[in-house]
Amino acid sequence: MIQKGMWWKLSGIIIFLYVLWGGLTIPLRPGITSITPSSAKTGDTVTLKATGYNTHFASVKKGRAWLKLDSIHAIKSLDWQSTDDNHVSLRFVLPQTLPNASEVFPLHLIIDNETDGAFVHPNALFLSSSIETLSFDAIPWTKHELSQFNDHQGIQFPYRSILNETIRNTFFHVALWFAMFLLLIFGVYYSIQYLRTADYDFDRKASAYTNIAVLYGIFGIVTGSVWAKFTWNTFWTNDVKLNMTAIALLIYLAYIILRGMNYDQDKRARLAAIYNIFAFIALIPLVFVIPRMTDSLHPGNGGNPALGGEDLDHTLRMFFYPSIIALFLIGKWIAELTIRFERVKDYFYLKNT
Amino acid sequence: MNSKSIRHYLLLNITWIMLCILPLTSQAQGLDFLRSTGKIYTVVVVIAIIFIGLAIYLIRLDNKLTKLENHIKNEQ
Numbered sequence: 001m002i003q004k005g006m007w008w009k010l011s012g013i014i015i016f017l018y019v020l021w022g023g024l025t026i027p028l029r030p031g032i033t034s035i036t037p038s039s040a041k042t043g044d045t046v047t048l049k050a051t052g053y054n055t056h057f058a059s060v061k062k063g064r065a066w067l068k069l070d071s072i073h074a075i076k077s078l079d080w081q082s083t084d085d086n087h088v089s090l091r092f093v094l095p096q097t098l099p100n101a102s103e104v105f106p107l108h109l110i111i112d113n114e115t116d117g118a119f120v121h122p123n124a125l126f127l128s129s130s131i132e133t134l135s136f137d138a139i140p141w142t143k144h145e146l147s148q149f150n151d152h153q154g155i156q157f158p159y160r161s162i163l164n165e166t167i168r169n170t171f172f173h174v175a176l177w178f179a180m181f182l183l184l185i186f187g188v189y190y191s192i193q194y195l196r197t198a199d200y201d202f203d204r205k206a207s208a209y210t211n212i213a214v215l216y217g218i219f220g221i222v223t224g225s226v227w228a229k230f231t232w233n234t235f236w237t238n239d240v241k242l243n244m245t246a247i248a249l250l251i252y253l254a255y256i257i258l259r260g261m262n263y264d265q266d267k268r269a270r271l272a273a274i275y276n277i278f279a280f281i282a283l284i285p286l287v288f289v290i291p292r293m294t295d296s297l298h299p300g301n302g303g304n305p306a307l308g309g310e311d312l313d314h315t316l317r318m319f320f321y322p323s324i325i326a327l328f329l330i331g332k333w334i335a336e337l338t339i340r341f342e343r344v345k346d347y348f349y350l351k352n353t
Numbered sequence: 354m355n356s357k358s359i360r361h362y363l364l365l366n367i368t369w370i371m372l373c374i375l376p377l378t379s380q381a382q383g384l385d386f387l388r389s390t391g392k393i394y395t396v397v398v399v400i401a402i403i404f405i406g407l408a409i410y411l412i413r414l415d416n417k418l419t420k421l422e423n424h425i426k427n428e429q
Binding site (some may be wrong): 166 | 388390391392393395396398399400402404405406407410411414417418421424425
């Protein structure tokens with residue numbers, strides 16, 4: 001039943017199932033979606049109403065919260081009143097004085113309890129002085145120690161505002177591009193092999209790998225467009241990375257057209273092989289160099305770290321790298337099917353002419 | 354069927370997928386639906402696009418194979 005050489009195809013499917021299972025069932029870490037009010041003055045007693053996501057506020061025994069300015073300046077909340085799992089009211093008495101001379105203080109909300117662990121909502125409250133004063137007192141700000149945080153339990157994906165659950169697209173949209181790049185490397189390798197040996201089979205291989213890679217690229221553009229609609233609120237932005245990948249895809253579409261021409265087979269194969277090498281060389285600056293030189297919404301561009309820091313933490317890595325392998329293996333499988341089909345077709349027509 | 358028309362079909366097909374999926378997500382009042390529950394349905398749409406796209410590519414390959422099979426059968 002299972003033929004020889006089937007193992008990598010099956011492992012591709014199994015790894016992809018693992019990614020689908022893990023990528024869709026593992027919950028997000030708790031986070032805060034909204035907070036009211038968003039500004040306050042010194043000396044106020046404010047009641048912050050926080051709306052949580054994946055939180056368990058109602059069942060919490062010991063819930064604590066802080067408004068944090070920096071690592072030493074913070075105010076602890078007086079009480080914790082939750083109406084349900086996702087809503088909590090926190091009362092803070094803001095000190096009369098500010099810790100130092102600054103117009104507006106962005107305060108971060110830290111919530112900590114034994115079920116959800118500790119999590120932060122940056123820039124939750126903007127604090128400004130209620131009176132024109134030049135006296136500053138940091139002492140009321142340093143009374144409340146930030147300590148004894150709880151840890152969240154089990155594997156959870158990071159919570160990011162705006163992204164929310166779509167952080168899971170890392171396993172599909174982002175992995176598609178990486179798999180596309182691997183397939184293009186195979187394509188260009190076979191193109192070089194064709195130029196070295198003039199064996200027509202290498203041309204078939206190069207073309208099949210490049211075709212599936214371009215298909216992956218188009219999936220990447222379409223899925224990215226849908227993802228952008230719900231996070232950046234537009235299908236297409238003037239982001240450099242988008243425009244550059246679109247150009248790269250057009251270059252590769254030209255390859256497909258070139259390879260599909262009705263022309264002398266040897267000349268066409270040689271032309272396509274050379275074009276493929278040039279297209280690959282053009283792809284590298286278009287996708288990896290130019291987007292890094294300007295600002296971009298994509299991670300890894302304009303000074304943002306990509307595969308480091310908190311953008312891709314270890315829980316995402318557990319599924320991101322397997323997803324690249326799985327999508328690559330599935331692409332390779334489809335490419336092999338195309339190669340075998342072309343081989344049979346060429347054999348058949350060669351025999352009949 | 355020569356390889357030119359096969360490629361032609363492929364290109365046509367790909368544009369067709371793009372044209373079909375984009376308005377589908379924008380027009381229908383599905384926008385709010387897709388944003389609900391932490392935008393999880395956006396992930397579902399992304400996976401569906403990949404799956405449908407691969408399926409269409411495989412159907413095309415299948416059709417091409419059937420045509421070749423018929424050619425071979427007619428020759429014999």
